[in-house]
Amino acid sequence: MSSSIGLIAGMGVLPLHVADEASTRGLKVIAIAFPGLTDPSLERIVGETFWLKLGQLEKAISIFKSHGVEKIVMAGKIEKSNLLKIWNLRPDGRALRMIRSLKDWRDDTILAAIAEEFRKDGILIDEITPWAGKLMASSGVLTKRAPNDIQWKDIAFGRTMARGIGALDIGQTVVVKNAAVIAVEAIEGTDKAIRRAGELGVSNTVVVKMAKPQQDMRFDVPGIGPSTIDSMIAARARVLAIETGKTMITDFSETVRKADGAKISIVGIPVDGPVTE
Amino acid sequence: MSSSIGLIAGMGVLPLHVADEASTRGLKVIAIAFPGLTDPSLERIVGETFWLKLGQLEKAISIFKSHGVEKIVMAGKIEKSNLLKIWNLRPDGRALRMIRSLKDWRDDTILAAIAEEFRKDGILIDEITPWAGKLMASSGVLTKRAPNDIQWKDIAFGRTMARGIGALDIGQTVVVKNAAVIAVEAIEGTDKAIRRAGELGVSNTVVVKMAKPQQDMRFDVPGIGPSTIDSMIAARARVLAIETGKTMITDFSETVRKADGAKISIVGIPVDGPVTE
Incomplete structure (x- = not known):
């Protein structure tokens, strides 16, 4: 049993949480970070941090192997728009071969291919949820204000729509009102859709x-945070419903404080069944 | 058999085309138009034009009845964002009752309710396609430039995605690249999504x-035109694929001229089966 864990660290505070949790469990964290994406303060809480470009797949694998890492966690968003700018990736030979073998550019396809490359070298990618349990949305109303009856109906309607676009692998978020879909998230991200x-x-x-029905919890777990509430305030949105146990709330207290200040409701809802309190 | 036909005239040139086609067939056109939405030049080609607010349902019905109209055509977009601003509608008693009876605000629900009100007074809404046949997209490549192999694959992928979001009654248009969905149209309309x-x-x-799988061709037939190409030029989009026989091209020659000038391909594709030439 290895006493170290690898961390591929994308944007935001999530990599910090995972590193903190792993350290608490007595594991040494070997992190791969990306300039311009990863929060530099990660270096203060992990054993070793290596700064790479997104396309340096060979290098990442050899770093983990040389440190005896057998299990890694991918934490923090790496926006797909970064991946689409393929010539900014500086892919190494191994990344290029992997990219050429992709049958399409869907999230699931890309991430499964990356996982397969690591697996070939004996490195497994773990689901993130066990490393970020404290951040997962619980069930019910999380704010002072609860949705009204009409909003609960729209939550149920929006859940159906969000699962529909998730099943198409388009995105995770919809904005609805009176059972009409106002905006659908594709690659622009949740904040811009709101x-x-x-x-x-x-x-x-x-x-x-909502998580996609086929969401692979090793990658790209749905997340919200203070910036989500900022976007809702700017858009004068009233209710945020997120999937219980599958959505991470980065900075819970600040997120709820902002929502309460703006009289916004946040609720954790199940994947199916009734959505009312 | 009535020798007159009613026309509910929304935005753009489509109402003019329908009025022209009806006049050519020797029918007298009784038009309901909306200030700020309907092209005022409609008055020059129809028998009588009545300018109403969107919510004047009672008045519209009584105008048609008093002119012996038994069949009407709804032509030209009335953007849903106008309908959502309900207090700007100035709904009359009949419109209010209809609105209160709506089970939700989906396009299909609203339009079916409007159709039912007219039906109660013996007025039927006709499909628009027989009145706008010259405008419907034909099959195959309509421009000088044809899509390349990769683009044909994206056309097939985009067709699946567009039918998926259409089945959810979200919208008709998707923007795709390399089998990833970049943008999905909801209420903002095709141009803004592009x-x-x-x-x-x-x-x-x-x-x-694409038309929605359940699209009611009496209402809101998918349309493209020169402004669609303007949006594509602004977004540096390369290919526009539209459903053959179900998508109207307003101002065909100008649309194709603009596309050719920008080396954009326009293709008419079937609802299923192969999409390549």
């Missing part, structure tokens, strides 16, 4: 973010 | 617009 609904002049909306 | 893909920094995209 802001767009406001820019279209539709306020008092309900935002629903 | 422009968004460009604003996200993703160029050389493929735009696919």
